[in-house]
């Protein structure tokens with residue numbers, strides 16, 4: 001019999017910044033589901049990737065001073081690296097700049113045109129660049145984008161439209177007739193409710209930017225990013241090849257709650273227009289918050305999953321996210337919860353069970369798995385607690401992974417109780433009884449290893465190696481009396497971590513001071529002219545020489561320096577700060593100075609030349625422009641009369657940058 005197939009996809013992430021822990025969460029859940037189905041013997045295809053076109057990417061690449069393709073090439077690699085570090089074993093990684101993807105997106109667009117559901121018209125709308133989406137007045141909160149809380153742009157342009165409304169009735173019928181099409185249930189109700197309102201046609205092309213797939217018959221238009229992005233689920237399995245026919249329709253699109261509408265309404269309509277079958281389930285997971293707050297760049301609380309893995313390893317992170325965030329709900333991530341879960345449930349419960357069992361087998365039976373003797377009541381009770389893999393599989397097929405994780409850990413705890421109840425260390429005089437107890441422990445560890453493998457794959461592999469038995473499939477996760485073999489010496493599976501204070505712990509995983517410093521481009525400049533600001537009595541207007549160019553800046557130095565003290569001085573300029581008008585005079589950058597107890601002194605890059613770079617060892621100056629908010633996140637101070645960030649000196653090639661102030665001055 002051919003194997004049953006299971007095709008699961010995640011959202012494809014925007015590579016406009018490095019991956020954050022929300023991205024990691026989704027990939028970890030998908031990986032657990034995929035691994036589970038593989039262990040159940042199914043033929044699994046697990047697709048993930050990056051969503052690389054659109055105005056937002058075009059703009060971010062431009063700000064970073066890079067061509068868009070080079071920009072996404074670099075960041076897409078970071079998403080792959082994140083997967084590899086997390087033990088996320090995808091079968092395919094699709095990029096929307098891949099040739100095969102572009103071909104698929106165009107093919108589907110043409111199919112819809114041929115069906116007569118695409119027409120040319122004029123678009124008027126309120127566009128949020130952050131969401132890559134249009135809003136109506138009704139959607140806005142205080143006149144701003146409901147997600148990004150910033151103003152939307154009124155846009156008017158020629159556009160192609162997709163007749164979304166033509167599919168409304170079919171969509172409603174499909175959702176009503178397929179209770180598993182949208183999960184969790186609450187999301188299904190929400191979508192059905194929204195579908196009571198008539199659907200407006202969807203604008204599916206843009207002329208206002210270039211970074212996208214040009215339309216085949218009208219090249220001044222590029223395809224709207226969502227039409228392009230959604231078709232990744234087809235191109236990722238090589239539409240329209242035999243592989244595509246094998247895996248399509250997808251069994252599960254696992255996505256975040258914010259993009260449910262695109263997946264539950266727009267995507268099925270596009271598929272209907274292309275005469276393609278609909279996915280079986282769109283599962284909308286919740287979002288992670290960080291210590292109770294929404295993650296955002298402006299709050300500076302974006303957690304980098306790569307840093308978490310570097311500090312704790314991938315399995316503790318996978319475990320805490322699968323254990324603590326209930327399936328389908330929002331959940332919180334904190335480093336202290338990770339440490340707690342790791343110490344209690346990985347190290348104390350599971351690690352200790354393995355350690356105790358293997359030590360006893362090595363000590364009493366020279367490592368040979370003993371023979372199973374007569375079973376007593378306490379043994380049979382333990383056996384009765386072994387979860388039925390078919391029941392767990394049923395839960396997994398219904399995306400109830402939290403319940404599965406919970407039942408597995410209840411079982412692990414039950415095994416620990418068995419050790420405490422039977423006290424094998426007191427049975428040294430009864431070799432048969434001791435053998436039976438230890439047999440039961442090893443046999444249960446064999447089964448536990450199978451169950452935990454999708455959750456903590458790297459540790460499960462180590463467990464199998466220590467127990468000396470090959471990793472089984474799900475159908476092997478049942479008690480037998482026939483297991484034979486030799487165990488190896490136990491090694492620590494889960495090191496324990498000390499709980500830290502909240503502040504110290506944040507510095508491990510939150511972006512550190514040097515991340516903010518990395519945004520700066522600091523240059524040495526010579527002051528070649530000083531004038532009084534015409535409209536402000538605390539400000540000077542300074543003319544600067546930067547070697548290859550000259551600039552003008554406005555500086556609040558009149559209370560601290562006389563004109564002749566500044567003329568000819570070498571200073572440090574934040575050269576990539578967005579120019580701003582200060583009381584009517586343009587300032588093209590900002591000069592750095594320290595302040596302590598009311599005394600202000602400028603940073604002095606002694607013996608350097610105008611135009612030289614000022615940086616910290618190992619940090620490459622940023623080529624893109626920054627805002628004043630970016631600058632305000634940088635924390636710099638003074639130590640031994642030298643300017644420092646995170647304890648490291650700011651330097652030119654001629655040496656450290658001095659400041660004539662005591663330690664701990666504030667540099668701005």
Ligand code: ME8
Pocket residue numbers: 010011012013014015021022023025026051229230232254255256257258259286287288289295
């Ligand atoms: O939406 N917690 O990309 P994206 C959990 N390119 N998940 C989160 C999260 C959080 N705090 N923040 C975001 C896009 N996500 C589109 C998708 S699919 C054809 C195109 C989830 O990088 C989010 O819900 O903004 C989404 O599922 C995924 O991360 C990618 O988000």
